[in-house]
Amino acid sequence: MRIATWNVNSLKVRLPRIEEWLGDMQPDVLCMQETKVSDDAFPALTFMSMGYESVHHGQGQWNGVAILSKVGLDDVVSNFAVGEPDTDARIITATCGGLRVSSVYVPNGRSLEDAHYQYKLRWMAQLRSHVAALSSPTDAVVVAGDFNICPADIDVYDPAKFVGATHTSEPERAALAELLDWGMIDLFRTQHDDAKLYSWWDYRAGDFHQGRGLRIDLVLGTKSVADRCTWSVIDRNARKGQLPSDHAPVIVELD
DNA sequence: ATGGTGGCCCGGCCA
Numbered sequence: 001m002r003i004a005t006w007n008v009n010s011l012k013v014r015l016p017r018i019e020e021w022l023g024d025m026q027p028d029v030l031c032m033q034e035t036k037v038s039d040d041a042f043p044a045l046t047f048m049s050m051g052y053e054s055v056h057h058g059q060g061q062w063n064g065v066a067i068l069s070k071v072g073l074d075d076v077v078s079n080f081a082v083g084e085p086d087t088d089a090r091i092i093t094a095t096c097g098g099l100r101v102s103s104v105y106v107p108n109g110r111s112l113e114d115a116h117y118q119y120k121l122r123w124m125a126q127l128r129s130h131v132a133a134l135s136s137p138t139d140a141v142v143v144a145g146d147f148n149i150c151p152a153d154i155d156v157y158d159p160a161k162f163v164g165a166t167h168t169s170e171p172e173r174a175a176l177a178e179l180l181d182w183g184m185i186d187l188f189r190t191q192h193d194d195a196k197l198y199s200w201w202d203y204r205a206g207d208f209h210q211g212r213g214l215r216i217d218l219v220l221g222t223k224s225v226a227d228r229c230t231w232s233v234i235d236r237n238a239r240k241g242q243l244p245s246d247h248a249p250v251i252v253e254l255d
Numbered sequence: 256a257t258g259g260t261g262g263c264c265c266g267g268c269c270a
Contacts, residue, residue, distance in 0.1 A: 009270085010262055034270090036263070061263050108270060148270095202270085204259035246261080246270080 001071065001097055001254045003029045005144035005219055006238070007105070007200070007247035011035040011064070014245055015043060021238055022050055027251065028071045029096045031103030031144040035064030042066065057092040064089050065105050065145070071097030082133045083126050091127070093134065099225065100135045102127075104145035109166035117166060120148070124175035128182055137183025137222055144219040146200075146247065149176050151186060154196060155215035167214060184220035187252045191232040199234050200247045208239055219252045228254040 004027040008014040011032070022030065035042065035058055042056040053073040058064035067073065077093040079085045093102040104127060109120040127143070135141045149172045153159040162168040180186070188197075198213025207213065221229065232252045239248040 013262070034262090062269080110269085202259080203261050205256095206259090243261095 001029070001099075002027045002251060003031075003099075003101070003142060003144065003219060003254065004249050004251045005031040005033070005103065005146075005217055006249035007033040007146040007217060007245060009034045009036075009245040009247065011037050011043065012041075013243060015046065017238070017243065017245070019046065019050065021235075021249065022047075022052070022068075025235070025249075025251065028069065029099070029101060030068040030249075031101065032066040032068070033064075033103065033105035033146045035066055036061055037064055055092060055094055057089045059089040062088070063105055065092045065103045067092055067094050067096065067101060067103050069094070069096040077134065080126055080130045082129050086123070086126075090123070091130065093130075099140045099142050101142045101144065102131065104143060104147070106145070106147045106149065108148050109172070111166060112164065112169060120166070121171055121175055124149075124172070124179070128179045131179070131184075132182060135222075138224070139222060140224050141184070141222045142219065142225060143179070143184060144250075146216060147176065147218050148216050149173065150214050150216055151176060151189065151218070154194065155198070157196075157198065157212045157214065167216060179220065183222050185223065185226040187219045187221050187226060187229050188215075188232040188234065188250055190226060191229065191252075197234050197236075198248075199250055201239060203246050217247055217250045219250055221252070225254065230255055
């Protein structure tokens with residue numbers, strides 16, 4: 001089974017690229033983030049014509065998450081399963097091919113002093129509660145999406161530039177570690193111990209072509225999932241060419 | 256170099 005996650009940064013603008021990419025890569029499951037469309041405007045028929053069932057949790061011009069699947073799409077949970085619902089559309093969960101899959105768009109945080117940063121930390125805690133409420137560490141669980149957190153300095157093109165900034169701060173990494181401690185494993189990193197490879201590059205200042213990126217898009221899996229994982233890639237080709245998203249898809253293959 | 260680009264939808268906000 002092939003599972004992918006991709007922050008598409010506007011489904012409206014990106015749909016031609018997404019269709020092309022789905023045809024090329026043929027993932028069984030695709031988690032998307034930042035669709036930036038309402039549920040009414042979600043192009044479910046386009047995906048259906050390509051063999052995918054789909055579910056979407058959107059709010060219009062900002063945020064929005066979706067799951068596409070060729071291997072079943074059941075027991076859908078929009079938003080958090082426990083606690084206060086998020087007013088932003090940032091998480092949707094479904095069972096696909098025996099996996100409990102969540103597509104997540106973690107808040108950016110903006111800056112360490114911003115209220116949005118505290119929202120990000122609370123959001124990560126609620127994500128752990130959500131996963132723990134719906135599943136156990138011995139289940140086959142996948143949490144995939146844009147975490148807006150670099151797990152370690154190896155995931156940052158220049159860690160010195162991010163001292164005092166979001167995405168690399170200790171509290172953010174601790175919040176991610178809480179989720180890993182519950183029983184999740186960073187599948188790309190288990191396949192590539194020391195690779196300096198990134199999934200996001202700022203549109204500005206030629207960052208992509210200069211190699212100034214971050215690895216913030218993650219596919220996390222419980223141990224039974226990690227044991228099935230045979231390879232993982234970040235498809236940086238999808239960041240090239242006409243009208244690319246600022247994120248590249250991350251793909252994992254499971255036996 | 257505190258800039259730059261690209262999405263929202265048409266004036267700034269968000270990333």
